[in-house]
Amino acid sequence: MAKNESNSDSQGTISRRDMLKTAGVGGIGVLIGASGLGGLMSITESKASSTGAKEVVSYYGKHQAGITTKTQNNVYFIALDVTTSKKEDLVKLFKEWTLAAALMSEGKPVGELSSNEFLPPKDTGEAAGLSASNLTITFGVGPSLFVKDNQDRFGLKQKQPKELADLPKFPLDALEEEWSGGDLCIQACADDLQVAFHAVRNLIRIARGKAILKWAQPGFQRTKHADAKEGTPRNLFGFKDGTVNPDVKNENQVNEQVWVQPGDGPNWLAGGSYLVVRRIQMFIEVWDRTNLKEQEATFGRYRDSGAALGQKDEFEKLDLKHKHANGSYSIPGDSHTRLSHGNGSEQILRRAFSYSNGMDPKTGSFDAGLLFLCFQRTPSKQFIPIQKRLSEMDKLNEYTSHRGSAMFACLPGTKQGGFIGETLFN
Amino acid sequence: MAKNESNSDSQGTISRRDMLKTAGVGGIGVLIGASGLGGLMSITESKASSTGAKEVVSYYGKHQAGITTKTQNNVYFIALDVTTSKKEDLVKLFKEWTLAAALMSEGKPVGELSSNEFLPPKDTGEAAGLSASNLTITFGVGPSLFVKDNQDRFGLKQKQPKELADLPKFPLDALEEEWSGGDLCIQACADDLQVAFHAVRNLIRIARGKAILKWAQPGFQRTKHADAKEGTPRNLFGFKDGTVNPDVKNENQVNEQVWVQPGDGPNWLAGGSYLVVRRIQMFIEVWDRTNLKEQEATFGRYRDSGAALGQKDEFEKLDLKHKHANGSYSIPGDSHTRLSHGNGSEQILRRAFSYSNGMDPKTGSFDAGLLFLCFQRTPSKQFIPIQKRLSEMDKLNEYTSHRGSAMFACLPGTKQGGFIGETLFN
Numbered sequence: 037m038a039k040n041e042s043n044s045d046s047q048g049t050i051s052r053r054d055m056l057k058t059a060g061v062g063g064i065g066v067l068i069g070a071s072g073l074g075g076l077m078s079i080t081e082s083k084a085s086s087t088g089a090k091e092v093v094s095y096y097g098k099h100q101a102g103i104t105t106k107t108q109n110n111v112y113f114i115a116l117d118v119t120t121s122k123k124e125d126l127v128k129l130f131k132e133w134t135l136a137a138a139l140m141s142e143g144k145p146v147g148e149l150s151s152n153e154f155l156p157p158k159d160t161g162e163a164a165g166l167s168a169s170n171l172t173i174t175f176g177v178g179p180s181l182f183v184k185d186n187q188d189r190f191g192l193k194q195k196q197p198k199e200l201a202d203l204p205k206f207p208l209d210a211l212e213e214e215w216s217g218g219d220l221c222i223q224a225c226a227d228d229l230q231v232a233f234h235a236v237r238n239l240i241r242i243a244r245g246k247a248i249l250k251w252a253q254p255g256f257q258r259t260k261h262a263d264a265k266e267g268t269p270r271n272l273f274g275f276k277d278g279t280v281n282p283d284v285k286n287e288n289q290v291n292e293q294v295w296v297q298p299g300d301g302p303n304w305l306a307g308g309s310y311l312v313v314r315r316i317q318m319f320i321e322v323w324d325r326t327n328l329k330e331q332e333a334t335f336g337r338y339r340d341s342g343a344a345l346g347q348k349d350e351f352e353k354l355d356l357k358h359k360h361a362n363g364s365y366s367i368p369g370d371s372h373t374r375l376s377h378g379n380g381s382e383q384i385l386r387r388a389f390s391y392s393n394g395m396d397p398k399t400g401s402f403d404a405g406l407l408f409l410c411f412q413r414t415p416s417k418q419f420i421p422i423q424k425r426l427s428e429m430d431k432l433n434e435y436t437s438h439r440g441s442a443m444f445a446c447l448p449g450t451k452q453g454g455f456i457g458e459t460l461f462n
Numbered sequence: 463m464a465k466n467e468s469n470s471d472s473q474g475t476i477s478r479r480d481m482l483k484t485a486g487v488g489g490i491g492v493l494i495g496a497s498g499l500g501g502l503m504s505i506t507e508s509k510a511s512s513t514g515a516k517e518v519v520s521y522y523g524k525h526q527a528g529i530t531t532k533t534q535n536n537v538y539f540i541a542l543d544v545t546t547s548k549k550e551d552l553v554k555l556f557k558e559w560t561l562a563a564a565l566m567s568e569g570k571p572v573g574e575l576s577s578n579e580f581l582p583p584k585d586t587g588e589a590a591g592l593s594a595s596n597l598t599i600t601f602g603v604g605p606s607l608f609v610k611d612n613q614d615r616f617g618l619k620q621k622q623p624k625e626l627a628d629l630p631k632f633p634l635d636a637l638e639e640e641w642s643g644g645d646l647c648i649q650a651c652a653d654d655l656q657v658a659f660h661a662v663r664n665l666i667r668i669a670r671g672k673a674i675l676k677w678a679q680p681g682f683q684r685t686k687h688a689d690a691k692e693g694t695p696r697n698l699f700g701f702k703d704g705t706v707n708p709d710v711k712n713e714n715q716v717n718e719q720v721w722v723q724p725g726d727g728p729n730w731l732a733g734g735s736y737l738v739v740r741r742i743q744m745f746i747e748v749w750d751r752t753n754l755k756e757q758e759a760t761f762g763r764y765r766d767s768g769a770a771l772g773q774k775d776e777f778e779k780l781d782l783k784h785k786h787a788n789g790s791y792s793i794p795g796d797s798h799t800r801l802s803h804g805n806g807s808e809q810i811l812r813r814a815f816s817y818s819n820g821m822d823p824k825t826g827s828f829d830a831g832l833l834f835l836c837f838q839r840t841p842s843k844q845f846i847p848i849q850k851r852l853s854e855m856d857k858l859n860e861y862t863s864h865r866g867s868a869m870f871a872c873l874p875g876t877k878q879g880g881f882i883g884e885t886l887f888n
Contacts, residue, residue, distance in 0.1 A: 161701070262516075274587020324667055394678040395675050402663065
């Protein structure tokens with residue numbers, strides 16, 4: 037297993053700029069949040085994250101893990117609604133969640149397994165002995181945490197970023213309340229579904245009396261090939277999905293596209309990222325009756341190679357002007373690739389998973405599709421304009437239906453002793 | 463990954479008795495089914511199954527793979543109803559399924575990936591390039607394939623084994639039609655869920671016009687520990703599940719407990735096995751509020767070690783007479799372990815997986831539990847008496863509810879050139 041790869045790249049390395057900043061406010065080991073930027077980390081964490089325990093992604097760092105981390109095989113995504121009305125409960129919750137998430141990320145239970153027989157065990161136990169399986173746990177806050185029914189629920193209203201708002205309604209949206217929204221979210225990813233489920237289950241349990249489950253969706257994907265090489269994962273239409281993604285190892289690119297920067301909005305979110313979730317049902321039986329030419333015209337790419345139509349290689353720069361002999365564009369105007377690309381100015385970090393929940397009793401078909409998760413610095417300049425184009429013209433819409441939608445601000449990371457959410461709540 | 467371990471043990475090895483039989487009917491390479499026993503295999507298959515391609519479990523053999531095979535991390539289980547009324551369609555279906563299953567078990571697509579752009583691709587494509595991930599595909603036939611609404615649907619009525627009947631109604635059963643029954647079943651297991659789903663999806667697609675999905679349930683489990691040792695998997699109550707299982711490497715034991723033997727009933731099933739499926743909902747939130755002492759008394763075992771109460775080691779012989787100082791039994795009379803064990807005469811081969819389908823919108827809790835799959839030679843002497851005891855007294859019933867149930871006869875294996883079901887349909 038690739039261990040802690042992109043996470044240590046993006047989190048375990050202290051950039052020269054960070055070092056200067058750190059030195060500027062008093063040397064090594066400064067508390068996150070002290071500067072209001074949440075963007076500093078101590079040398080201690082940096083060392084901890086490079087010790088390299090097997091299949092362990094380090095939890096603490098400038099950014100939360102699970103965003104630029106190499107995508108794991110499984111996700112268990114949950115959205116929650118907050119039931120307490122007290123801000124101190126929320127703070128307590130995030131403090132407990134941080135400790136539990138850090139333990140589980142190391143493959144440890146959230147408390148001693150069987151210490152006191154007169155109490156319920158602290159950890160639910162099903163992951164005992166298992167590898168951490170590259171578990172990452174990523175927390176986010178939704179717009180409704182700030183204001184709901186016109187109520188400033190926790191005195192956080194003035195801290196709500198303009199970008200953290202419900203997405204506009206797109207043409208053809210068929211959203212269902214049972215797959216949409218949430219005051220909070222947790223994305224647990226691991227190479228083993230039992231480990232990912234164990235994580236969300238124990239976090240929900242810790243939240244008892246403070247937050248409840250709103251919706252939940254497991255998912256799967258696969259980047260590692262039989263030859264042990266990594267490749268772009270394929271979605272349930274059999275096409276490569278995620279070819280044009282920012283390079284998570286390029287710090288400039290992720291700062292440009294993924295991480296919220298100081299000055300972008302309220303400082304508490306600097307080092308965080310906006311997550312857009314879309315639960316996209318895929319009509320796989322209809323797709324499977326469609327001929328290959330039509331399928332490839334729909335995506336604008338060849339199925340086997342992933343290359344754009346008229347081109348050779350998956351990662352070649354898109355040649356949108358390439359034409360057939362008859363003068364029509366090789367990559368059709370209504371194809372997913374052309375519309376996603378637009379003028380090339382918008383990029384999002386896609387981290388999508390397929391889902392298949394068994395049979396849909398209403399149709400007798402598989403209830404299957406894509407749990408589309410994407411991270412970005414500025415939704416209004418990234419996901420929203422892309423999705424606006426896609427929702428209006430994308431030929432793929434004939435085979436898909438957006439049934440769920442949510443937006444969350446994924447908080448910046450923290451260091452040992454701190455807690456996720458400290459920059460927001462303090 | 464352990465490759466083809468128990469499968470090659472139980473399938474790739476020719477017993478002395480088989481060798482004698484084979485010799486008796488004309489030497490090496492005799493067709494399965496020629497003797498009516500389905501119990502012979504050729505030296506060729508034996509060699510093929512020991513070539514040891516990585517993460518490949520050989521498909522062909524005396525028995526179907528996926529029964530005594532080491533349990534993989536994931537299952538995608540589907541039940542189907544037959545829609546055709548013609549026996550020749552069924553035969554055609556099983557022939558096509560056999561070829562497709564054999565290809566997928568080697569990590570290959572079910573047809574050339576992108577050969578003709580004017581036709582839908584033969585393979586749905588999402589597993590292209592992925593490892594076979596120890597995929598096994600196991601086919602079974604349900605009682606309703608033989609007789610439904612008093613109709614002898616395919617002229618097979620006289621071939622229906624007495625043992626292949628709907629299970630009796632047990633006390634506390636809360637079965638739902640949407641999780642029960644089926645004319646046919648397919649159990650696809652793999653260490654990767656994408657590979658398992660790809661398999662059932664392509665098999666369903668091949669069945670178009672002949673059979674439809676009735677219900678479907680994915681699941682997961684984990685036997686491999688962080689230290690790379692294999693251990694008994696834990697269920698979602700955090701307890702080890704499957705400690706007392708027949709030794710799949712002991713040929714006598716699996717012949718005694720798992721494989722239908724010549725003379726047990728109609729000869730077409732010799733070399734096959736009966737599969738009982740129970741979809742058992744687990745009330746994990748209730749369980750998680752129960753103290754450890756009560757949890758351990760409910761199972762009759764310690765959570766951490768898996769040892770029976772009053773004993774030290776998970777695999778120690780059960781001491782059902784062990785008593786507390788106060789004279790009460792250490793393993794309570796209503797505990798799952800004592801009731802499952804009974805007088806020790808019944809054993810089943812458990813191959814269970816946990817499931818978690820997201821949130822149950824009716825309760826707001828996780829829809830989670832156990833997809834209990836067990837294989838056996840004679841249900842009336844194995845699962846049924848065990849479940850009768852459990853359903854009447856098991857303390858675990860306070861925390862679980864049986865929501866789905868089905869019984870299938872898993873067909874004997876076949877050799878290259880033959881097809882699964884040949885002994886039944888020919």
